[in-house]
Amino acid sequence: MSDAGDAVRAERLVVRYERTLALDGVTLTVHFGEAMGIVGPNGSGKSTLLKTIAGLLSPSQGELHVLGTQPRKLRPGAIAYVPQIEAADWTFPATVWDVVSMGRFPGLRFWQPFGEADRRAVEAALHAVNMYDLRKRHIAQLSGGQQQRVFVARAIAQRPQLLLLDEPTTGVDFETEEALRRVVRSLVDDGLPVLMTTHDLDRVGEWFDRLLVLDRRVLALGTPAEVVESGAYASIREHTHTHGHARAT
């Protein structure tokens, strides 16, 4: 039975890509008003876990409750998923405003116009990530960090009940990372549950309330301090620094 107080509850979750085992018996709970970081080496199932919680992949075994139900039974707009920026076609004919506006689409029926409330939500999201002044710019003309902020703004404009971020700090400069961290922390303080994968192990204590160390299975789960103490973090840290993404300067 799902606990209504949990944003996400996964029990013994198994996910396969054809014959490849991507997640092997993952159990975790994410509470409202909590930011949980997911760290692990490349191919450890971090993105798979986010996609499964988002309803993009189906678990082959185990139980998954998101906001009290199965992901695909949620109302439109309940989950905001921020993918890695490489996933999108940045030559698409759209401005920053257009892309952030898309965050409002899931909550609108076809007969409902894009109204004043939607415009205000888009403006607020653009201000939150400091992109309002670039709202008329074509998305192809943005830097990687700005593209990342546009994706986060789209998620904020959606006003979701659960936010999933897939490595939003990869390839961005320190200033952008700090801006994103402040936005995410402010959303968490307002009660939003956030799950975020990252390769950046240096600032996990500032980003997250709890940390999940994943390598297809859960290696450790607790506060960043507890996880560091557990020793699981050290081996991942070494592996991630060897194979993980380098931070842009």
Added chain:
Amino acid sequence: MNALLVPFQYAFMQRAFVAALAVGLLCSVMGTYVVLRKLSFIGDGIAHASFAGIVIAYIRGLDYYVGAAVVAVLTALGIGFVHRRGNISLDTTIGVLFTGAFALGVFLMSRLKNYAVDLQSFLFGNILGVSLSDVLFIGILGALIALTVIVLFRGLLYTSFDPVVAKASGVHAETIEYVLLVMLALTIIVALQSVGIILVAALLVTPAAAAYQLTSRFSTMMTLAAAMGIFSTVGGLYLSYFLRSSSGATIVLLATVVFFLTIGIKQLRSASARRA
């Protein structure tokens, strides 16, 4: 002056112009999605696949365009199904299914003793042969497609830019893709009579690709594509009257000229922006 208006004096030309206008508009609106979703191959594929429907309709004594429409829609749905369920790339799926359907048409035709269908008109189109009932058929189908685009506008836009995120946030991306494929199949059938199986893909791709060179907004791209599409179909038909050329080929050639003009305009704009 009167000489320039001569084409509009004939009833068959008036019907052809109405058909050209509708086909130009429909193809370029749908073509916007085709270009942005990188589905250019699909127009060619579905058009070729519809050939099987024409032969089956001939055998069964049915209307050729109804046969073509049924096979085109089935092929489009089949492409979507095999692509998604079989986890096979869209290009490969289209390549396999359209050649399969086309081969079925050739196979069935080869077994007929007295095949008397005018293949030429299906391969290259015959817009001058459009009847009043054809115009009505085009109008009804066009209205249906336009209505669907209006209803699904936001979902189509979102899934064209970022289908994964759209799906994660609750947009029915899979359903929208199937609806789009069916609309594409019907658009292709509508356009078959104007430009034929061989050239129909050009009407879907060229005006939208030309518009893509000139704008960074989706709605502007769709509007420009519609204007260029109508210009190409109506203009091409008009020119073909005076040039005594194939209307389908003239339409596509005019669209191609417009495409290269937009590339030139884009280059000039880039050069002038670099200088500024």
